[in-house]
Amino acid sequence: MKSDNDRTGQLSEGPLDSRTVIGFYHVDLAYDDQKAVDNVSFTVANGEFLCITGPSGAGKSSILRLIAMDAFPTRGEVMVRGMMSSKMSRRKVPMLRREIGFVFQDFRLLEDRSVEDNISFVQLVVGIPHAQIVKNNMRVLTQVGLYDKRHRLPRQLSGGEQQRVAIARAMVNSPKILLADEPTGNLDPVNAQEIIDLLFRINDAGTSVLFSTHDHGIVKTFGQRVMVINQGRIESDEKRRVPVNRKANLADKMYIAAARKDRLNV
Amino acid sequence: MFKNAQVAYLVRESFAGFHRRKLTTGVTILIMGSALLVLAMLTLVTLNMGNMLEKARAGIDMRVFLHEGLDSRQMAELQPRLVIIPGVQNVAWISPETALAQFKEGLGEDAGILDMLDSNPLPASYHLTLTPGARNLKAVEAIREEIAVWGEVSEILFNQGWIDALESWTFRFQMASLVVSLIVFLAAVFVISNTVKLTMAASARVIQIQKLVGATNTFIRIPYLAEGMIQGMLAGILAMGLLGLAGWFLDGRLGGVIFFSVQQIFGFILFCIVLGLTGSFAAMRKYLTMQSEI
Structure with a gap:
């Protein structure tokens, strides 16, 4: 009798598009007997922006957990930056995580540390020298427009500003993939739009972005690929041809040019 | 790393x-x-x-009583034999006179009762103190068995109750x-x-x-x-x-x-x-x- 890995082996060992950064191949994920992800297959190309939408409990966060290898498929195979879930040991997971940035609905900032310390912290963990940290902080905080507020504590910032700090923190180590799990869930429409624009700018500079949301109002404004999940299954996965509300303005263009000059993924 | x-x-x-x-x-x-x-x-x-x-274990000792009628040479010959027994630390000779004096001291005010005796009834003995390793019932029994077979020895006493309790x-x-x-x-x-x-x-x-x-x-x-x-x-x-x-x-109170x-x-x-x-x-x-x- 073949194991799950044997069955999925053909998929994982098949020819992969070199541009594919994330691949799901007939993936199931079950918590106890409850399937959170049910036979899901899709790929994400390098530099692509994918919006995953669906009602609460549809399996959006489970897909992000699988990408971060915080959970492993009960069937099928997940590939992230060439690393296969079936061949991934727990010890190697931290190496994968260094390639991924995370943004959450609840910001998850360290409340007792300043904006700058929150961003320094993730660089210290991966061993970036102090002088480089100072430069990186200046760069990302300028890019998210919070350099002047670098000494403030998170509670002294608005929700939108806190989320921008979280994005700066996610991007400071130049990850290749950004996972944003309901990043606009706690924000008013104006701040939500600002955060989406920031995520588009990050994507324009080459980072693959996976944006999960249950808010259909936001999705309608997207001129990007939108995947709808319901009860753990993909209901639809389509790329919209015409951007509805997306045009690079002068500020965006300046930002992208600056980021590219820095050879960053932001 | x-x-x-x-x-x-x-x-x-x-x-x-x-x-x-x-x-x-x-x-x-x-x-x-x-x-x-x-x-x-x-x-x-x-x-x-x-x-x-x-x-408390240091108080464990043995008394080896000798038969009457042994001459001083026979009694003296026993001492080196006792010393070489494993577990014996020290051997002290106690003459009948010393034993009587110790007995009188133990009686205290009642010591006068002994004046009624015509002769000293107490025998000569050896007092054995033991090494720390031999201050247990098993070792004491082994020493006693070794000495008990000697013809010069009439009786061997040790504080068994004390050892048992300890x-x-x-x-x-x-x-x-x-x-x-x-x-x-x-x-x-x-x-x-x-x-x-x-x-x-x-x-x-x-x-x-x-x-x-x-x-x-x-x-x-x-x-x-x-x-x-x-x-x-x-x-x-x-x-x-x-x-x-x-x-x-507490040093002063718990000397x-x-x-x-x-x-x-x-x-x-x-x-x-x-x-x-x-x-x-x-x-x-x-x-x-x-x-x-x-």
């Missing part, structure tokens, strides 16, 4: 917890110190009881010490483990972010293990300090009480460090495997 910047971070973080969580760290050290104080007190009581029992008390005391030590040890590990769990719960977000950005479990563990070791060391020093203070205060030697104090503090490390490790192992990052 780690970059210089990471090592510097780990060193800083190992001590930063004390600064960030002054109150909880203080309470942790106080609780740990209390558990360790009980353990140290118990160890000290065991040490002193052991010392007292050893002193053996029994020693055993009970050792068992009680073992059980109580084990309970206190487990309580100390439990306290340390729980306090580290609380510390980790308070640092849940920090750990979560560390894991999200790719910190290995080893990297995450190190500051907490170091913190546990430092807390264990400080709690050990606190326990020893309090015990030393109590010892100094002859022995305290830990410098080596024993260092040994105890080292034990506390290992205890802190073990407690932290146990708590973290469970915590890190339980946590989901997303």
Whole structure:
């Protein structure tokens, strides 16, 4: 009798598009007997922006957990930056995580540390020298427009500003993939739009972005690929041809040019 | 393994917890110190009881009585034979006159009753003191059996009741010490483990972010293990300090009480460090495997 890995082996060992950064191949994920992800297959190309939408409990966060290898498929195979879930040991997971940035609905900032310390912290963990940290902080905080507020504590910032700090923190180590799990869930429409624009700018500079949301109002404004999940299954996965509300303005263009000059993924 | 910047971070973080969580760290050290104080007190009581029992064991001796009518040469010849018996430390000759004088001294005011005797009824004897290793019932029986077959010996006496009682008390005391030590040890590990769990719960977000950005479990563990070791060391020093203070205060009232030697104090503090490390490790192992990052 073949194991799950044997069955999925053909998929994982098949020819992969070199541009594919994330691949799901007939993936199931079950918590106890409850399937959170049910036979899901899709790929994400390098530099692509994918919006995953669906009602609460549809399996959006489970897909992000699988990408971060915080959970492993009960069937099928997940590939992230060439690393296969079936061949991934727990010890190697931290190496994968260094390639991924995370943004959450609840910001998850360290409340007792300043904006700058929150961003320094993730660089210290991966061993970036102090002088480089100072430069990186200046760069990302300028890019998210919070350099002047670098000494403030998170509670002294608005929700939108806190989320921008979280994005700066996610991007400071130049990850290749950004996972944003309901990043606009706690924000008013104006701040939500600002955060989406920031995520588009990050994507324009080459980072693959996976944006999960249950808010259909936001999705309608997207001129990007939108995947709808319901009860753990993909209901639809389509790329919209015409951007509805997306045009690079002068500020965006300046930002992208600056980021590219820095050879960053932001 | 780690970059210089990471090592510097780990060193800083190992001590930063004390600064960030002054109150909880203080309470942790106080609780740990209390558990360790009980353990140290118990160890000290065991040490002193052991010392007292050893002193009591020094009272175990034997009297070898000789037949009447032996001449002085025959009696003198016995001494070297007694000395070479394994377990015999010292051999003292007690003449009938010395024995009578000791008997009179023991009678005190009633000693006059002995004046009624025409002659000294007490025989000559040898008084054997034993080496520390032979101060137990088994060894004493072995010595008695070896001497009993000698023709010159009429009777051998030793304080069997005393030895029996001592053996029994020693055993009970050792068992009680073992059980109580084990309970206190487990309580100390439990306290340390729980306090580290609380510390980790308070640092849940920090750990979560560390894991999200790719910190290995080893990297995450190190500051907490170091913190546990430092807390264990400080709690050990606190326990020893309090015990030393109590010892100094009670010194006049409890004469002859022995305290830990410098080596024993260092040994105890080292034990506390290992205890802190073990407690932290146990708590973290469970915590890190339980946590989901997303």
